[in-house]
Amino acid sequence: MSPAPTLYRGREGMWMWLVHRTTGVAIFFFLLIHVLDTSLVRVSPEAYNEVIGAYKTPIYGLIEAGLVAAIVLHAFNGLRIIAVDRWTWALRHQRMLVWVVWGIFVVMMAAFLPRHLGHVFGGA
């Protein structure tokens, strides 16, 4: 029975490492499932239609929103990591760049979510 140690108080870089890995793994599993269900079309077009039809339900609509969020975060933070690896300026300003990534994320999601959720729940 050992008591819980404290959570290391890292800053933006540490949290973005966690975000990058979480989103990377999440995207990977989503793609894996998607490749599997798409390949169903070769096996049985009826089963394929049924599975793909499930994507039209609101639950999948929300999962899709999460997937888009994960990809946007992962992609722009990925660009930040590339910049940090490449330029000393970016390396020294990486914390500020984290907030640039979140800024882009917020703007892109603000543009995407109303349209997407309108489709999902508006029954278009």
Add this chain to the structure above:
Amino acid sequence: MTATAEKTDSTSEVGAVPTFTVTLRILRHDPEGLDGREAGAEYWEEFTVEAFATDRVLDALHTIKWEQDGSLAFRRSCAHGVCGSDAMRINAKNRLACKTLLKDLNPSRPITVEPIKGLPVEKDLIVDMEPFFASYREIMPFLMTTGPTPERERLQSPEERARFDDTTKCIMCAACTTACPVFWTDGQYFGPQAIVGAHRFIFDSRDEGEWDRLEVLNDKAGVWKCRTAFNCTEACPRGIEVTKAISEVKKALTSGEV
């Protein structure tokens, strides 16, 4: 003893150094199992001490050890930020106890003190540093040259020296390596300090062993494990740009140029 001498001096001379009460919450590890504890027991223990505004966390630990509980174990030597003995996790961040002023830590709340993370704890705040030193030895931290030894010193221009100046400042405290999330989860990774130690020689114009070291760091336990979380750079008590040094080693490996 320096700490006690300082205290009496500063009170009599300055007279007005404010004092305050501070609580330290220390994560203890008892390898032997004294006072009815199980061997290897871990527990939090709180100590309350009177401190001056000029006191560092190390002074508070000294007060505890000398006046309240002699069994408290921690390392320290120089007490002035040069020997690298007393890296510990203070308020959940790696710092040197001898360089951290209590008054900078919000002393109205208990200050947590834990051993650095990722190395086996031996007792209280003392960890086994051997895996850390072993990684340092791997990168061959000594001058490697070919040809006859010159009769006079090996000359170097100020520009050549500037390339590795930052990484000469390392005191091997392990604050960087034990702040690294990759090191916590992957015991194989050499850790940032070994890369800093290698950088100091790789970019030294007088040294000729750069490719031997780069080869070691190109290993799967090497520099490519770095995920640029920057915990090392933020933890380094010497202000070394650790992630920048790691990045320069990565670039040398990808470009093939030192």
